[in-house]
Every structure is written in C-alpha cells, then in structure tokens.
Amino acid sequence: AMNILTSVLLLYAKEEEAFWLLVAVCERMLPDYFNRRIIGALVDQAVFEELIRDHLPQLTEHMTDMTFFSSVSLSWFLTLFISVLPIESAVNVVDCFFYDGIKAILQLGLAILDYNLDKLLACKDDAEAVTALNRFFDNVTNKDSPLPSSVQQGSNVSDEKSSHIRVDITDLIRESNEKYGNIRCEDIYSMRCRNRLYVIQTLEETTKQNVLRVVSQDVKLSLHELDELYVIFKRELFFSYYWCLRAPVLKHHDPSLPYLEQYQIDCQQFRVLYHLLSPWAHSANRDSLALWTFRLLDENSDCLINFKEFSSAIDIMYNGSFTEKLKVLFKLHIPPAYTEVKYKDPSKGDELSKEELLYFSQLHVSKPAKEKEAESAKNSPKGEEKVDIQAYLSQWQDELLKKEENIKDLPRMNQSQFIQFSKTLYNLFHGDPEEELLYQAIAVVTNLLLRMEEVGRKLHNPASSTKGLSGAVCASGGPSEGQTESHLEKDPSSLREEPQWSFAFEQILASLLNEPALVKFFEKPIDLKAKLENAKTSQLSSRTRK
Template sequence: MPTPWTTIAQSSRFSLPFTERLDGDTVCRLYTPYDKRHVLGTLSLSPHFVCFGSRTERLVTLIILIEDIHSIEAYRNPDEGIKNGLKLGLKNKTFVIFSSLNDRDTVLDRIKNFRFKDKGAVSQRKQSVENIDQIMRSPLCQQFPFNDHSNDRNRRHWERLFSDYGRDISMYRTVDLHRLLLEGVPLEHRGFLWSVCSGAAAEMQLNPGEYEALLRRSKGQERCLMTMEEIERDLHRSLPEHPAFQGGPGIDALRRILTAYSIRNPNIGYCQAMNIVGSVFMLFASEEQAFWLLVAVCERLLPDYYNTKVVGALIDQGVFSDLVLRALPNLHSKLTELGLDDMVALSWFLTIFLNAIKFDAAVRILDLFFYDGSKLMFQLALEMLKENSQLILNAKDEGEALVALSNYTERITDARVENSSEIFIGHVISNSYKHFGELFTTETIEKLRLKHRLKVVQNLEDNQMRSIIKSVGKACPLSQEELEALYAVVKEEHLLSWRSRLTTAQHHRITSVLEERPRFDPCVQSQYRLDFELFAHIFPSMLPWPVQETFVIRAFRLMDINETGILTFRDLSHLLGILLKGDATEKVTCFYKCHIPPAFNMSDLDDLINSTLGSNEPELGIDAATMTTSTTSSPSAGTSAVSSRRQTSATASEVIADVDETGIDAASEVDELISEVDVDSPMLSSHASFRDLELVSGDSDSGRNKVSPPIGSPLLEVLSLPDRAPSEISDSFSLIEDASDAIKSLSQKMQATTLQEVQRRSTTNDEKPVDPITQIQFIELWKTFYELIAVRSDDMQLHHSLAVAGTLLLQLGETQKQFQQQMDDAMKDIDEAGEAPAIPKSASKMGDLKSCIQDGDWRLNIEHIIATILAESALSEFFETKYSLLEIIDNYRQKPTRKL
C-alpha cells in the first residue's frame, strides 16, 4: 500500500487536478507505437483519468481522460507476445494498448464503471457552456509580437515530435519531449505545452464553461471590496514594460482571470504575485487557458503559496535549507551564519523567478517548471547558489551576499552571446540537471514539506497569537497570561468545530434568532473568528455564574455591531474583561445593554409566552400582570401579562426622566415626584400585593428556597422577598405604607452618587448616551440578575437586596408613569381650552411630551438602575467582585463532560 507522500508524489507526477485521487495502481506494460516496444511501468486509475508511468524516470508518461475513451476491450495477440491486455480506443482515432495485467478483469471493470459514471456528467457539463464575447480567444503575443529565439531547425524538431507522440492531452511524454523543452519552445507552441504539461488542459476539458460561469457570477453578486481594490491596484504593476499591459485588452483580461479565481477560491481570493504569473500566462495562452494555468499553479504546483501568510513558500524555504545542507554543506553554514538559510530563495520561488531574472530567460524556466513541477525550482536555486558560492563565502554580511546574488541574476539572459559577461539561461538549467537532477526526487520534496509544515504553522500560530493579543489593546482588563489562555481555548474549540456543538432543536432556534444576519464575506475572514455556535459554546463556560441561552444570544447581538454574524477574539476578550474584571458600574452597564435593542428582541420572549400560556400551575400571591401593566389591577392570572408583552414595543424610543440640562440632581427630582404622590393613590394601591409577597415568602420554607426561578416563571416568584433578611435600606418591606419611605431612603442614598455622575461612569467619551429600558426589558434584566446570584443560594442578604432593589425600581417606574399621565392630561387640556393650565414642576422636567402609556409601558434610565444597585451594599459587593479567568479556564478543562 502506497504511503501518503507516495500518493501525493504520483498525483503531482501526472499533474492531476487537486480534487482527483488515485483509486489504485498495478504493474503492467505499455506498447509505445513510436518505437514499437513494451515499456514496463505502473498503471494508475482515478475517477477521470487513466495514467501510466514508466519505471525508468522520464522514459514515458501517458495521461488519458476517461471521457476521451471511445472503446475499451480485452486484448490478446500471441504473435506480438501480448497477453492479459487492454485496448483503449480514443476519440482522436488512436489506440492505446496495455499488456501483462495480472488483474486485467478488475482494471477493465473499473475503467468501464468510471466511464459509465462520467458519461452523464459530461453531458451535463456541456449543457452549461455559454460563451462570453469579450473573452480573449488567442494569446496576447499574436496582437503584441516580440522576439522569438527559436530557429527553423528547432521548429522542425517540434513538428516531428508532435507527429510521432501526439498533439493533445493524451500525447506520449518522453525523454525526447524533455530534451526539446531544454532547447527551447517556439512561441506558437508554448501555451499549448504549458497547458498539457501542467494539467490545465485536462482540467479545462473537465470543466467546460466554468470560467464563463465565474465571470457571470462576478457581475451578478457583490464582490469583496478589499479583494477588488487589491486587484485594481496591482493590474498596472504586472508587466508595465510590455505594451499589452499598458492598457486595453491585456489589463481587462487580467482583471477577469484574477476576479474569476477570487470567486472560485475565496479562501485565497487574491494574493500579490498572482498578477505577475497571470499576465505572463496570457502572453502565450488564451484567456481561459491562462485562468486554468493559474489554477494549476495556485492549487497544485505551488500549494499554499498564494495566501496572506505564504505558508507554502515558507515551508519550501525550510525544504530548500535542508537540500542546501545535503548538497552544499559549507555554503549552508555560511548562509546560517548570515541569517539567510531560510529566506534566500523566497522571492525567487514566489514568482517562479519571473521577478528575479529577465523576462525571456524566466519564460524558459517556466517551460521546464510545468514539466517537472516545483522540483525544478529547487535544483535551479541550488545551481545559482553553487555558481556564486565563493562570493557568498567571502561575504562579510547578508547585504553583501544578497548583492552578489542580485548581480548574478541580472546577467542571466536567453541570448547566446560569446565572450560576454551575460549568462545563458540554457546553461544554468542544464547544469542544474547535471549537478542536482539526481540528488532528490519529487517524493523527497513531499516528505520534506510534511516535515517542515508543522514547524512553519506553529511559528505562524505563535506570531498570529501575539499579533491578535496585541490588537486587543491595553483597554482590556484581562492580563497577558489570561488572554493567551483564552486564545488557546478558542483555538482548540475552533479546531474541533467540525463536531456538532448544538442539538438540532437549538440549531433551528439559533437560525431563527439570527436569520436576519447577512452571510459573512469569506474574503475578509481571518482564522479563529467566532460564529454564534462557537461563541455559544465558549462564552458561557468562561463566566463564573450560570446564564441562560437567551442571554448568550443577546450578548452576541450586542458585540456584533456590524451584523456580520461573526465576532473576533477582540470582541470576546473585551466582553469577558468587563464581566470578570470590571467594576460594578461597568458590569451593570454591560448587562443593561444586553437587555435593550439591538441586543434585545421581542422574539426572545416567544418561549416565555408559550410556556406561560401552556402552564397549568397555579400562581402564588398576586398576578404578575399587576406589576407589569398600568395602575389598573387586572383580574387575569396570566393572560394579561402575555397580552401586555405582546403589545409592548421592543424599541426604547421614549426618554423618560432624563437628567435636566441645568444639572439639577435627579435624586432631588425623585424626592419631588414622591412628595406629590399620595400613598393611598390608585397607583400605590395597585401594589397591595407586597403584603401578599411577604406572606408567601416570609415564613414558608418553600418560599425561602425560591431564589432563582427559571425563565418563564411568573414575575411574582422572580421578585418575591426572602424571609425578613436585614436590608441596608429597610428592615421590613412588607407593608404598603413602607413603600414611600423606602423610595425616599433610596433618594438619600443616591445623594452621594448623583445620577449625572453615574451616567458619566456608565458611558465612555466616544459612546452616545444609553437608551432607557422598557418595562418588559427591565423584567428580563432582573431575571438575568436572579440567574447570576443562583450560585449564592445561601446568601439571603444578597437575594433580599436584589428583591428590594427590583421592587423599588418597579415603584419608580410606576411613579414616573403616573406623572407622565398627568403631563399628557395637561397637554390635552391645552388643546381643548386653548390656554396653559398649571403643570406640576416635576412633570415639566420629564422632558418628552409623548406619553409612554401609548404602548402600555414605562421606562427607566440606566442611571436609576446603577444608583439603586450601588445603594445596596450586598449587590454592590457582588458586582464589584473580580474573577480570575485562569481559574475559570482550569476548571473548564477539568470538566468530565467537556467535548474532546
């Protein structure tokens, strides 16, 4: 059984498309009609190809497209000594004969099966062909001719070769072909030979019409702006000295092939140096051929070269360093001393020497490159070092060594000039085969690439981690060690992302939640970004408190400010930095923002509504609707609450109780509001349920334990008070008349930290003021707070403080709503009487004249919520607590249920 690198080397030897995999091989003989011999070698099969390679390297290679096979039959000819043979009839009216097949019947059946499967695909591919008029059908060298160093003798040799060995994809590729490539290729044959030797011609035949389809897609969709800008910037830098690329058809055609490839392979998109090789291809090949030559180079011949990190080129620098050590050990020591051992040939390889030497000489290198693959680059680079070894050994520093190599490459030319300082490229190539052609094989190169890939990728990972962590900035409160540990978690989970992290039901829910998100543009995607599935797996595990899935969705929406459906590592680290290391104001502000638009969406309440409607459990105490609707008490137990939620707008568009521009302390404004409220008014009487709350939860054992009800439970349970736990605001809050005193006490607490100061602390200089929170959003926020303190089930003081603070804020919201109603009534009187009645001073401070009652809701500002929480020492201490991300990650890694 062949080893992995053997399979890779065989695929590379036959120049098959990267999607093609050899299905098997067997020893046999090939009849060669040009010399009437039977050559020993190996027959290999793939879904679209029949390939033969002689045991003696370069003796003969044959590649046949299965769709070109017209007939296939078992063959036997005792007179010629042929037994156990196969005879393939091709569409070009030639026959190919294989003999000495021990498992002939198996090979015959496989070829027939592949041929049968390919027939339907061929007809389907051909139906999709549609021509586009502006595509160039001929090479640019026909419109812009230039000097051709081939002579008549050389042309006659090529015509004889085509006559004897064939002139299409299935031509016999022999040592004679290699010899003529060394001598030089006539201008008119270069594009055809490049396409055949590289496999581009076969891939183009397998994909008729694909290039035109890619061009149509480029016009019908919004392309990545960054990629298009890079392409446009480099178009005129390709071959600026050549008239074909100084405007006109050359530039237009180059733009089309680069754009088409960026759409075909969005993981690469466009990379510098692709414009240079692409422009050279178009000089000698048609536009479509040039596109497929570019595909062959980027995806097979130089894998991973053309991306933002040029991983393939860096790997090959390590391979080249090993080859230099093997072939030129003294020179390797000197290059290592100069620091050039792993970079000396980088620029040569990236452009296949096109930027290193004169154009006519570099094209001669391409003739052999498409035949021998990347092996030619290594042996040619070794030869160039060898011819300059003395200068390099005598160099005092790396600059002197690089200047010596630069002077050498500038003298390489394709013209034979006697007694000249110029260097003939033909001699350099011939010497490279003479000195290093047998030193290593394609299989050797693939083995060394596997060896160096891990090292290069790890170095890139380390550099990328340092770069990404540096981009997080000093504003993130997480330490360097914590950021590195978090990066490692994201990396591990990203690599394991092929496993399903969510159940099918969860996936459907997430899809519905994020269905409005546009699809992320792969052209700008960088490694280890977080889609929602990855975020939903990592984020809750990095928190010290339990959170519901709904909160995770809202946190994702909050950070996804561009609505791409993707978060960066920076987004995650800043979010965790606030929640783990921030002060109480920063944490509460973050939670607050997660419960207002755009993070909050009314669709999040669908499950809550459904569970409320479908629940048959009796509710304790008073109906939750009396605490979430207007001053009129509702007799319904659950329907009114649901109806109110449905009628409530999800957008906080009305600003209630805004801080006055004159700088009046908002705490004193609360005093004024309360001074005008009658304790026995309908507004407060609607909250007679506070006595019932105390009765339900005060002395009952079950009441003591109801500290963290699940989402969807009645609001009564969420805001029920524990058993007479002492509070800094009041010792008892079970009576109706205590409500006014408690709110007044709250206003006194807020004197020390005014609402204006809280507002300055809760927003940065570059952020706009935070919108008010609506009644429904506030209830959801308080449910989230109850989920957080569930881990402190034994801390009755904390639970009591949260319940008291929530109840006070509900009272404040109802108070503001009452005065907003008074203001609206006053404005109505203005319209009816035509004169301004007396309006309470406090009501005039409310700011907005549009009633929040229109949507059956009231609103609170973030300053009210932060000030209330800071006034409760237990809550303030809870939110001021700092957590170690390293400890959380250690616990996360030790979980037995963690996905491996």
C-alpha cells in the same frame, strides 16, 4: 507574481492556451502559491532550506540565520526566476519547470548558490550577499536566444557589471542537473508534507500574536490570560469542525481576512464558551443571558463574533467595575440585545435547544426612527457629485478615538424589560453565601424605583398610578425569589391596563449603589486563572464523552 508569469505565457501562447497553462500552474504544479498567505511558496522555501543544509553545509554554517534564504528566494519561487533573470534566460527556466515541475526550480536554486559559494562565504552581512546575487543574475545570458543581442537584457549591462564573468543559462541548467539531479520527486513530496505542518503552525502562531497584540490594548486581561482564552476560543471552533460534519461554521474561516476576522464563532459555540467561562453561568436563565450577550456583541448583525468582541465581554465580567458590569446587564435587557425568549418545550425549563438559540440570535430588532436617520446621515456622503473628504476623515477619527459610551445615551428600560432584569438579578444571587441579604436588597431597590416612577407620574398626570404593581413588588419584600416572580407575573393583563413606565440607567445605578451588599457582590474578585484551567479540562472531557 501571477501577472509576471501570465505576461510571459501570453508572449508564447494564445490567450486560451495561456489561461489553461496558468490553471495547471496554480492548481497542480504550484498548489497554494497564489493566495494571500502563499502557504505553498513558504512550504517550498522550507524544503529549499532543508536541501541547502544537505547539499551546501558550509553555507549553512556561515549563515547564522537561515531566514536569509527565505527572503531572497521568495521571488524565485513565486515568479519562476522571471523577476530576477533577464527575460531571454528566464524563459528557458520556465520550459524546464513545465517539464520537471518544482524540482527544476529547486535544482537551479542550489546551482546558483553553489556557483556563488565563495562570494557568499566572503560576505559580511545579508545586504552584501543580496548584491552579489543580483550582479550574478544580471550577467546570466542566453546564447541560443532568438532575440538580437542588442535587445537582450543580459547583454545590456553597464561597464561596471560587464567586468563580471558571464554565465550562460544553458550551462547553468545543465550543471544543476548534473550536480543535483539525484533529488527525487518522491523526496520533494515527502519534504513538502513534513514542512507544511510547520509552516501552518508558524502562520497560526503569527496570527495569534497579532490578535493578542491588538486585543491587549483594549482589555485589562494579562497577556497570559488572553493567550489561554484564545486557545479555548479557537479550540471550541475547531471542535465544532470535527464533531459536526455539516456545521455551517465550516465556512466561517477565511485566511484572506484580517487577523481578527479569521476565526469567528456563532451563537451555539458562544453558548458553550459562556457556560464554561462566565461567572454568571450558574444563573437559571444562563442560556438567555448567553443569547442576549451574543446579540449585544454582534454589532454588525452577521450572527458571528470575533475574539476581540468575545474577550471584551469576558474582561468586563471579571475585571469591570460595578458600573461597567451593571451597564452590561442593563444593555442585555434592552434592544438590540434583548429579545423575548419563548420556549417550545417547557419541560426543559430555561434551556434553549440549538435550533431555538440560532433562531433567536438571528432575530433583528428594528431601531428607532431617530437612530436610523442619524445613522444614515452619518454613513451617507454629503452631495452625490462631490464627496466630502473632511466628513469621512472626521468619521474615521471618531472610530479611532472611540470614546467611552455615555450612560446618558442609553435608552430607557420599559416595563417588561425591567421585570426580566429583576429576575436576572435574582438568578445571579442564587447560591451565594449572602443570598438572603441580596434578595432583600434587590426587593428594596425595586420598591424604591417603582415608588420614584409613581411619584414622577403623579406630578405629570395625577390620574395615573402604579399602585397595583408597586404593591405587588412591595409584597415580595422577603428573601423568596419565587414570591417575587409570582407577584410580578400573577396577572399580566393588569400590567397592560396600567400606563407604561420606564427607568433610565442612572436611576437604577443610583438605587443599587445605596445597597452595600449588591455593590460587594459585583465587585468581589473572581479567579479567572482557575476558571480557564477548568474550562480547558471540561472542553476535552465533554468531547471525549461524545
């Protein structure tokens, strides 16, 4: 639309003059018209529909669906009738627009519908009405045009169209002023403000429906649960806009982005939502879990996650199988999600300040050399001169048919990561009715894993032994969480003296499956509906207290 308007301006003005005229149109006369969502044009279309109801009620009664006028008139507003009228007639409309603003376009639109009222009332469907209007536009002429009649678009219509009555653009504009000149600019401004909220709400609803449609294909959550989750997600984002005047999140909303990328949250907003919604939020190290979960979801390392990524995590926590939940917990304790958290203020316990949270969320963990090479080979085209189309198509197909991650591809968990993983499990069990039984089960599993690793090391290197560490964990066989942690952390230097050991995910999974209490804990159903209701209430009450 801007190209069409600019081409006409360049015919009658110098380049700089045409540029400043275009600036006046885009920024002042037609605000919010020329962007991806064309909000300004949609608002004026809603104003146009309102004027049709007031001035042409018989047409409104005949048309069962008012969206017809929106679909037909969109090009009228975006191009100021240049795309539908012959050029020699359209320039007169542009002149009137620069004099009267949007009022001239609205008046002319009403005059055109009024002129064709009988034909439109006789039409049986939308296609017939569009044809009638197009024939009318083709027969609009300009007797005052300086162009010779032989080159005028309105004079070169076919014989079939020439049978229709010709209309002079000057007469049409004069008639629009005589019939609809009582429309005041103040009234148009008032209608614009009134309809703007409706248009934006409609666009937001469309965005939500498209996001839910895409996300619902990848999660087990119901549409109602996704809808509630989306409202909470977006509400937290907008609360951040309102309550934090200098919040960096203000720049995260870009309506021109695809639907999924329009609303994204940073680590601070994610922590709030994690505390409200996660079934693991009662854990003592919940801030660390929220941080690691955010880092796991933030695959492109831009320190932002969208609703699809957020809902996938919630879906696994509530609807995932035992293996899926355990895999998530495993991945939270290995890079790139895991990063060692050092608290600046020990008096606050395991609670992270906002500054600490944002700092740790931005730390980048370097990938192994082999993984980097494989990634660069996958992303770089083969050969600089000739692009391998097949390679790109294959890569695209892999993205579309994203296979389920093989547990054998997961890296091994090292010594410090396993200790933290064990602590997290103990924290998750705190407060559970079967807390003591769960503590005993995890102690048995930890002891078993360490003995397996010790046997494996002796087979490869008889001189090495993990007796010290194994004994420390065995000593914690009771249900006390504090005893276990004290044994694990009693002498960090002794851990460094021992050879490094690690565990594969399959080993941990197989060991935990042997303990029915652990399987039951992770597989017991959790009421997400009640959690969503409590989250909505907590969101409002927490902001009210502030």
